[in-house]
Amino acid sequence: MAHGIDDVARAAGVSTATVSRALRGMPNVSAKTREHVLSVAAEMGYRASPLASALASGRTHTIGLLTPWVNRWFFSNVIEGAERALREVGFDVLLYSFAVSENGRTPRVDPDVLRRRVDGILVVGLPLEDTEVRSLETLGKPIVFIGSGSSDHPIVGIDDVRLSVEAVRYLRSLGHRNIGHITGTPDDLRRWTPPVDRRTGWLTALEEAGVEADPRWEEFGFFDIDGGKESARRLLERSPEITALFVASDEMAMGALLAARECGIRVPEDLSIIGVDGHEISELVGLTTMSQPVVAQGATAAALVLDLIAGRPVDQHVVFDAELVVRGTTGAPREGPLRVVNPAL
Numbered sequence: 001m002a003h004g005i006d007d008v009a010r011a012a013g014v015s016t017a018t019v020s021r022a023l024r025g026m027p028n029v030s031a032k033t034r035e036h037v038l039s040v041a042a043e044m045g046y047r048a049s050p051l052a053s054a055l056a057s058g059r060t061h062t063i064g065l066l067t068p069w070v071n072r073w074f075f076s077n078v079i080e081g082a083e084r085a086l087r088e089v090g091f092d093v094l095l096y097s098f099a100v101s102e103n104g105r106t107p108r109v110d111p112d113v114l115r116r117r118v119d120g121i122l123v124v125g126l127p128l129e130d131t132e133v134r135s136l137e138t139l140g141k142p143i144v145f146i147g148s149g150s151s152d153h154p155i156v157g158i159d160d161v162r163l164s165v166e167a168v169r170y171l172r173s174l175g176h177r178n179i180g181h182i183t184g185t186p187d188d189l190r191r192w193t194p195p196v197d198r199r200t201g202w203l204t205a206l207e208e209a210g211v212e213a214d215p216r217w218e219e220f221g222f223f224d225i226d227g228g229k230e231s232a233r234r235l236l237e238r239s240p241e242i243t244a245l246f247v248a249s250d251e252m253a254m255g256a257l258l259a260a261r262e263c264g265i266r267v268p269e270d271l272s273i274i275g276v277d278g279h280e281i282s283e284l285v286g287l288t289t290m291s292q293p294v295v296a297q298g299a300t301a302a303a304l305v306l307d308l309i310a311g312r313p314v315d316q317h318v319v320f321d322a323e324l325v326v327r328g329t330t331g332a333p334r335e336g337p338l339r340v341v342n343p344a345l
Contacts (some may be wrong), residue, residue, distance in 0.1 A: 004043040042253040045047020062092045064118035064141075066128050066275050068107065069330055070097050072223060073279050074294055078124050081298025089306065094118055095233060098126060102114035111135045120305040123149055124298075127193050142308030148193050148303045149152060154308075156301040156318045160194045163290050165320040167246050169208075170324060176272060176333045177211050182231050182256060183222040183248050196335040197274065198248045216266065217242060221252035228255025233263060236271070236340050243333035244272040248291055250279035257285060257329065269330035271338070287326035293320050 009016040014037065017231035025295060029037075063086055069075045083093045094117060098109065101153035108254050109132040114121065118189040121136060127137075133150045134145055145155045171179050179200045185194040199218075206213050210291045216239045232255065236242060247253035253275030257267060280289025297320060298344060304314045 003046045005046070008037070008041050008044055010044050011044060012037050019239045019300030027335075035144075046113075059119050059309075060117055061090055062094050062118050063302070064094045064096065064114045064121045065095055065124060066096050066098065066121065066126050068098050068122040069210050070095065070142060072279060074147075074249070075124055077294040078298035078301075081295035082122055082124075082146075082302040083298075084295075085299040085302035086306075091302075091306070107326075108132060109136065111139050114139060114141075119309050120144070122146060122301055122305060123193070142305050144301045144305045144308070146297055150287050151316075153316055154301075154304050154316050154318070156304065156314075156320075157194070158297075158320050158322050160294050161201040161204070161277065163292075164198040164246065165205045166322075166324060167276070168205030170248065170326075171244045171272060171274060171330065172205065172209050174272065174330060174332050177209060178217070178241045179206060179211075179241075179244045180217040180219075180235050180239065180242040181213075181233065181246050181248070182219050182228060182252050184223050195248055196299065202246050216237065221247070223248075223249050223252060223254065225251050225255040225258070228252030228257070229259045229262075232259035236260075236263065236265065236338065240338040240340060242271070242331055242338070244330070245274070247273060247275045250275035250277040250282045252330075253287055253289070254281065254285060255277075257287070262341075267329050270331040271335050272333070274330055278320075278323075282325075283327070288327045288330040289325050290322045291320045296320065306321035315337075336341055 005016050005019050007021045012019065014033065018029060019037050022034040023041060041216055045166065062123045063152060065079065065082065067075050067079065070079065088092060094114070111129060120142040123143065123145045128150070143153045145153055147157045149155045169177055169251060181199065183199055204211055217235070219235045221227040221231040228251065231243065233253070236259070247256055253273055256273050260271055261269050268274055274288070275287050275289040277294070278289055282289045300318055304318070
């Protein structure tokens, strides 16, 4: 005779709700109780139907994850951290990516693609308009932002202004004053986005040193290696007085290293470069960087959204520290003008 959930509950001496939560890996069951329920269920040969469980609880055990990219280092590592944490408690991830290019982002976020399909939403580094946030709120599901987001919802990330000020102060401590900046995309230059705060930190640290940033010292690198390479080349050809670059991501910084090599510029003898992230390859190429715990941010955001689903209070802003990792791409400024070789000649 097949046993049902009521039979397991009686044998285990707990409620059917506790059995359901334990079998589904929900976080509000103690490890001891979960182990006991799983043991009893195994002895009785009981296995819960995922569909029946979802229907009974009104839950899908799925978290919607919205992101502009899945193939870039920060985003892929955040997604890995979130997905791993959710999988451990029996939740799946429903992934939606929204491409960001020089022409902006398309399509806009449509809440209907998530309706009745998710129990909560994670937004990873995706700049949202107020109207898009409001439309997601109509779903009535918990929303957690990673990297940046609406202050009306929990946010997990780093202090991008403080990180950037520390990076530029380090370059200043080496003697640099003419410090260029490579940022993300034009579409990022709105509130809630790390590039805005990193730019603010760059400007703040220069102002502290009595340096007025020349508008020609800034370029968009589109957060990839190719973009960093092209933006660095343009920047250095246009402003040869620059002795150092603060680059808003390690991938763009690696592109800047390639540009320097192609243009006959020695790093760090002629040009210092510092990135942001702590990319695994940054150690291989000897890149000085502001390292951030990215996988941990994804896992923490996943824990927050699960707590919200369970009705538990959470911190509205979880801030991780970034660490300055000094390697071989930073040094004292050169003397004299920078000579840029045109690689096309």
